[in-house]
Amino acid sequence: AQSVTQPDIHITVSEGASLELRCNYSYGATPYLFWYVQSPGQGLQLLLKYFSGDTLVQGIKGFEAEFKRSQSSFNLRKPSVHWSDAAEYFCAVFIQGAQKLVFGQGTRLTINP
């Protein structure tokens, strides 16, 4: 079955430190992958997406993600986090047959000053 796993429910990092949020997917075909961010009480904002081509994808707010087919992963990274990055982050894979997104459980990011 198609699924997305975000192993880390909650991550805390210091402001200015680097960040990596993990995402693993299970999908038989070519995956179309997304990272979204959700601030408290808000909808989701697209950070970046991977459809094909260069496996290192640049997104908004200084985020990037790398698609690794061999590891079925699409980890999100940022070299230096800001306090405003505190939010919930969701990884998702698009299921072509069902034409819908399947989300991971989400990772809550807390930033220490």
Add this chain to the structure above:
Amino acid sequence: GAVVSQHPSRVICKSGTSVKIECRSLDFQATTMFWYRQFPKQSLMLMATSNEGSKATYEQGVEKDKFLINHASLTLSTLTVTSAHPEDSSFYICSANTWAGGPDTQYFGPGTRLTVL
């Protein structure tokens, strides 16, 4: 571009009443709209997919008579929670895309917080 709005942003209603939530794509035509439900500190669960002019497709376990979805135009979809009960209290989020047979980005609305007393 690609803005999706929802109205209302929050609503409180009495048990047994019905509540309508609107989802609009403001600057693009959405061939497909999606309705999600999100419980506190949990992920988004897809409730249904609606295509303009046709009946919505509901996910397994979602009561179609409870959650009525209408996609009347390419820019508007509505979700009506009928005879709402406290267990229907949740955060409802819609999204829209210009699906045309291939992968596309879903653009999400800001969500509607429903509280049923």
